[in-house]
Amino acid sequence: MKRISLALDDKLYREIENAMSMVGETNRSRFIASIVAEKISEIVQRPMASIIVYVYDHEVGEVAKNVTEVQHEFRDVIRASTHIHLDDRNCLEVVHALGDSDRIRELVTRISRIGRGLKHLRVVNIPQLAEG
Known part of the structure; x- marks a missing residue:
């Protein structure tokens, strides 16, 4: 597993926190990783x-x-x-x-x-x- 740093504007950060709360997720890394994986699966041919x-x-x-x-x-x-x-x-x-x-x-x-x-x-x- 790789650790990365990510810069987000305040509004997007708040939206992520709100979305996590809505779905009951407490692990920000896991939440963001799942969103990225979902988006990649939409574009990658496989x-x-x-x-x-x-x-x-x-x-x-x-x-x-x-x-x-x-x-x-x-x-x-x-x-x-x-x-x-x-x-x-x-x-x-x-x-x-x-x-x-x-x-x-x-x-x-x-x-x-x-x-x-x-x-x-x-x-x-x-x-x-x-x-x-």
Whole structure:
């Protein structure tokens, strides 16, 4: 492990402290390292695992049909998905993806472009750990 020094403006420092408090983290180094690792996993091309969570209103346009079509186009990286009904109109889906980071980013982009009816989209990327 390497120890580094980091200079932050006061506002960003306060935002980090507030965010740590909100998630119950007490170790600043671990908190910042996890944010950096998450950002790197978004830009570096390599195998990764992702959880893609989105909520949509199935009554709006053809959003349900479009979601299904996108999932079928990305069968090569989608390993599983779950679908639950939040209420009479809104559905929540969790997609588990594993594969090339560029392909998974393409999947997320396609989901985000579904447009009307898509209410929330969150992604967690985890770089695949090397064995050993």
